[in-house]
Amino acid sequence: MTLSHPDSSARAPRPSASVELRSIAIEQFASAGFAGTSLQQIADLAGYSKSSVLYHFASKEALLEAALGPALDRLEQILPGVGGLSSSPQARARFIEDFIDFLLEYRLEVHTFINQGQSLRGIPVIDRGNAIIGALAASLTTGFSSTQQKIRFGVALGGAAYALVGGMNFAGDDLLPPEEVRPALIATVSELLAPAAPTDV
Amino acid sequence: MTLSHPDSSARAPRPSASVELRSIAIEQFASAGFAGTSLQQIADLAGYSKSSVLYHFASKEALLEAALGPALDRLEQILPGVGGLSSSPQARARFIEDFIDFLLEYRLEVHTFINQGQSLRGIPVIDRGNAIIGALAASLTTGFSSTQQKIRFGVALGGAAYALVGGMNFAGDDLLPPEEVRPALIATVSELLAPAAPTDV
DNA sequence: GCAGAACCTGACCGATCGGACAGCTAAGGT
DNA sequence: ACCTTAGCTGTCCGATCGGTCAGGTTCTGC
Secondary structure, three states: OOOOOHHHOOOOOOOOOHHHHHHHHHHHHHHHOOOOOOHHHHHHHHOOOHHHHHHHOOOHHHHHHHHHHHHHHHHHHHHHHHHHHHOOHHHHHHHHHHHHHHHHHOHHHHHHHHHHOOOOOOOHHHHHHHHHHHHHHHHHOOOOOOHHHHHHHHHHHHHHHHHHHHOHHHHOOOOOOHHHHHHHHHHHHHHHHOOOOOOOO | OOOOOOOOOOOOOOOOOHHHHHHHHHHHHHHHOOOOOOHHHHHHHHOOOHHHHHHHOOOHHHHHHHHHHHHHHHHHHHHHHHHHHHOOHHHHHHHHHHHHHHHHHOHHHHHHHHHHOOOOOOOHHHHHHHHHHHHHHHHHOOOOOOHHHHHHHHHHHHHHHHHHHHOHHHHOOOOOOHHHHHHHHHHHHHHHHOOOOOOOO
């Protein structure tokens, strides 16, 4: 990819086009939806032609995959730690922090996936993400899978994702700063996922 | 509308087409998105022609308005009761129950609105809904509008909406029955919106 | 019987969709 | 000098989009 690009330190105002297109794409997919975003829009926003977008990414689906892939890789990394939820409180806190940090780092990807994960079923990268979240849910509800537990998991996951990107424009004028959101979100999610030991507020 | 329809008790297997189209439309808007749903799809699912859809509803936006309108009317009805949140515990519980029942009754409408309320900005019925939720958020954060409070509100609203329709396919195979979800959801949301007096689980 | 409203349809419109393809330019290796 | 490759573009394609329109059918009120 960047092997034949010796101008990494030279004058290169353009961040290699591919990266730029991907970031613009995920921004649009999250805010306007996958179906609601055309390749022409992405091209216009990036200052390229539609043909150029299709040169870097073979199809619209490939662009979605490039946009969501890294987030899924990261999520798969922290997934094994979910086992710690039922062990020590430290391991539990550790996983929740990792998970919240994941949400914060991949705001747009998570938002896209949460909102459109059902309607885009069939696209490989979406199915992959659905499988990961399914595994996450299975781990969380191991042993006690009461309706209450399921609701708590659903509210925690969907609520956190929604609060991060989607709905904060209702509570305020614009997005809240991550350094302020992080502790509040950790406290709230900890409380939801650990009902036996309610965190102090 | 139905004034000139005396066959209300006669043989009329078709529920007046308008109603049928609206219910199919909201179902599609919620599951596939507004942009991702074509008038042709709706027509096919209903067994009508696209022209017929546009006969009953002047435009795609008008169909969206007809689909979401009743839910917004109902939400506006229960909105004044939000003032009770800061008064007696009974009034608070009453409002939360009303709100959860609203979510249950208008699952699809709420899901549509929560997921696409931002991207569809500009459409009158969407703006109206945004204004209502804004008023709701303002009432809830009156007095103490700390980041923690905003997060709690966001998680409660988005989480409840998500758990109702969107994400339960992760925790189980299909949607949970409302009579089981209701008490669990009431308990969870009560806890989130009233951190000072945590509900027992 | 007749006018007219309500209902439904196929044909058609311009615009836009995702995508295929040929060709242009600049840079690098030989 | 030459060729290859990467990057980017304009043009074109069939399909589909939301929407208009003229006409057909059936039912109702007079």
